[in-house]
Amino acid sequence: MSDTASLSSARRRKKDDFYTQLSDIENELRYYKHHFQGKVVYCNCDDPRVSNFFEYFSKNFEHLGLKKLVTTCYRNQQRDLFSRHDCERAIYLEYFGDQDGNRVPDAHEIEVKHLKGDGDFRNAECIELLKEADIVVTNPPFSLFRPYMAQLMEYEKVFLIIGNMNAVTYKEIFPLIKADRHRLWFGPSISSGDREFGVPDHYPLTDASYRIDSNGKKYVRGAPG
Numbered sequence: 001m002s003d004t005a006s007l008s009s010a011r012r013r014k015k016d017d018f019y020t021q022l023s024d025i026e027n028e029l030r031y032y033k034h035h036f037q038g039k040v041v042y043c044n045c046d047d048p049r050v051s052n053f054f055e056y057f058s059k060n061f062e063h064l065g066l067k068k069l070v071t072t073c074y075r076n077q078q079r080d081l082f083s084r085h086d087c088e089r090a091i092y093l094e095y096f097g098d099q100d101g102n103r104v105p106d107a108h109e110i111e112v113k114h115l116k117g118d119g120d121f122r123n124a125e126c127i128e129l130l131k132e133a134d135i136v137v138t139n140p141p142f143s144l145f146r147p148y149m150a151q152l153m154e155y156e157k158v159f160l161i162i163g164n165m166n167a168v169t170y171k172e173i174f175p176l177i178k179a180d181r182h183r184l185w186f187g188p189s190i191s192s193g194d195r196e197f198g199v200p201d202h203y204p205l206t207d208a209s210y211r212i213d214s215n216g217k218k219y220v221r222g223a224p225g
């Protein structure tokens with residue numbers, strides 16, 4: 001990779017390595033319980049072994065009455081929250097709910113499967129998983145927000161995005177908020193710039209507002225511009 005390509009890849013990664021906290025998922029999802037009964041949920045930008053979206057939906061599987069939970073990751077087979085994306089392949093995971101009655105998603109109840117490709121949400125095998133899904137829920141990579149949304153529209157999916165507020169100013173996105181056809185709206189718990197996201201250890205903390213917790217984990221407030 002040339003220096004320029006490497007720099008632009010690093011910039012893109014900086015904007016994409018924002019990880020959603022469980023509390024933010026809980027705060028927003030509590031408004032939608034009735035939508036999930038009997039539904040297949042797909043989180044397509046989520047390493048299932050570490051995603052808080054997987055954590056939320058697997059732990060609330062019975063409470064929400066889900067039929068199936070599927071999560072795919074991107075270029076990662078390691079148990080590493082902030083993948084370096086240095087793997088050509090990826091895994092996905094299927095969960096059909098608690099089978100042994102302890103109401104906990106145990107490892108033996110979670111099927112880990114290998115994807116043929118790198119888990120890009122635009123890959124044919126991920127699109128097949130998308131087609132099977134009733135509701136897509138995630139925080140997608142900011143650098144790919146436009147194609148991500150375009151794909152959801154193309155397949156006419158119901159979706160819930162907890163993402164970067166800057167995207168609402170995009171000319172492709174703003175009209176969707178106004179249009180009746182797609183009925184895109186802000187979530188009740190969402191107001192601009194008030195959320196913290198987890199970031200990788202190597203994330204440069206030059207942003208105005210950040211926090212390091214007692215375990216040394218880094219968080220940034222707001223979203224990358």
Ligand SMILES: C[S@@+](CC[C@H](N)C(=O)[O-])C[C@H]1O[C@@H](n2cnc3c(N)ncnc32)[C@H](O)[C@@H]1O
Pocket residue numbers: 015016017018019020021044045046047051052053073074083119120121122138139140141142144
């Ligand atoms: C903003 S992070 C959010 C991660 C997770 N959804 C969350 O909310 O914590 C975006 C994620 O998208 C993944 N990603 C980047 N490019 C992708 C692609 N082309 N297809 C699928 N996922 C991708 C990254 O690995 C990263 O984990």
